[in-house]
Amino acid sequence: MRIIIQRVTQASVxxxxxxxxxxxxxxxxxxxxxxKDTELDADYLVQKTIxxxxxxxxxxxxxxxxxxxxxxxxxxxxxxxxxxxxxxxRPSFITxxxxxxxxxxxxxxxxxxxxxxxxxxxxxxxxxxxxxTLLNDGPVTIIIDxxxxx
Numbered sequence: 001m002r003i004i005i006q007r008v009t010q011a012s013v014x015x016x017x018x019x020x021x022x023x024x025x026x027x028x029x030x031x032x033x034x035x036k037d038t039e040l041d042a043d044y045l046v047q048k049t050i051x052x053x054x055x056x057x058x059x060x061x062x063x064x065x066x067x068x069x070x071x072x073x074x075x076x077x078x079x080x081x082x083x084x085x086x087x088x089x090r091p092s093f094i095t096x097x098x099x100x101x102x103x104x105x106x107x108x109x110x111x112x113x114x115x116x117x118x119x120x121x122x123x124x125x126x127x128x129x130x131x132x133t134l135l136n137d138g139p140v141t142i143i144i145d146x147x148x149x150x
Contacts, residue, residue, distance in 0.1 A: 001041040001105070001147075002081045004030040007054055007140035011074045013124045014131040021122035026071035027052075028134050031109060032081025033102040034095045041146035042109040048144050049073070050116045062140075067118045075113070076124040076132055077106050099127055 005027050012022035029049065055064040055071065066073065079102070083091035097105070103126050114121040124130045 001034065001037040001045055001109075002032045002143070002145045003045050003049070004078075004081065005049060005052065005054075005142045005144065006030075006134060007137045009135045009137045011132070011134040013074065013076060014133070015125055015128050020124065020130075021074055023072035023074045023122055025069060025137075026066060026119075027073045028132070029073055029075045030078040030081060031075060031106065032078050033097045033105050034082055035097045035101055037097065037105060037146065039105070039108055042105060042112060044146045044149075045144060046109060046112045046116065049113060052142065054140050054142065067116075070118055072119045072122065073113060073117060074122045074124070075106075075110055076130060077102070077126045102126070 008023070008026060008028050010022070010024050011028040013020050027049065050067065051065055053065050054062045055069045057063040079093055079096035080091070082096045083093055084095065085091050106126055110121055110123055124132070
C-alpha cells in the first residue's frame with residue numbers, strides 16, 4: 001500500500017461537475033492499493049499519517065501533527081500510484097488491486113484514520129472520475145510505502 005500525503009491549506013474533489021468533498025488545512029492523501037496489501041499495511045499507514053509532524057510550531061519548525069493543528073484529511077483512491085514504467089512508455093497497472101479487493105481495504109484505512117483523527121475524514125469515490133484541486137502548503141509532499149519502511 002502506498003500513500004502520497006500533501007500538506008494543504010485547502011483541497012476538494014469534484015465528481016460529475018459537483019463538489020463532493022472539501023477540506024481546509026490538513027492532508028490530501030492519495031492512496032494506492034495492491035493485491036498483496038492487508039489491514040496491517042493500512043494500520044501502519046494510518047499511524048504514520050496521524051503521527052506525521054509536518055506542520056509548523058510557534059518557532060516555524062515542522063513539529064506538529066494533524067491533531068495538534070486540528071487538521072482535516074481528504075482521501076482519494078489512486079491506483080496509478082502502482083504504475084510500472086520500466087518497460088516502454090505506457091504504464092502497467094498489473095499490481096494494482098482489483099476493486100473487489102481494494103474497496104474494503106480503502107474503507108478500512110479511512111475508518112481507522114477517522115477513529116484517530118479529531119476531525120471527520122472526507123473521501124472521494126472509489127473508481128470515479130474525480131477532479132481534485134489543492135493548494136499545497138510549503139509545498140510539503142511525503143511518500144510512504146508500507147512495503148518499503150524507510
